[in-house]
Amino acid sequence: MANEIISNDLEELWEHLLSREAERVKEAFSTLTKHEQESVLSHLRRMTDEPGWHAEQRLSARFALDTVKDI
Numbered sequence: 001m002a003n004e005i006i007s008n009d010l011e012e013l014w015e016h017l018l019s020r021e022a023e024r025v026k027e028a029f030s031t032l033t034k035h036e037q038e039s040v041l042s043h044l045r046r047m048t049d050e051p052g053w054h055a056e057q058r059l060s061a062r063f064a065l066d067t068v069k070d071i
Helices: 002-008 010-017 022-030 034-049 055-068
Strands: none
Touching: 010 022, 022 055, 034 055
């Protein structure tokens, strides 16, 4: 049930993905289809590389990328 809620609510999904809590990141990422995972990874990479993102957002994106790289 929790996985369904996460995958159906974008705000909650991103809250989990950017939480810097490994289990929350993994849980949220695992609810996504392969195509959705690829889109999320692409966005997280942009967050770490593109100007305009706050330093804390960059740290959260980097944490999420590091957490899901072996999933």
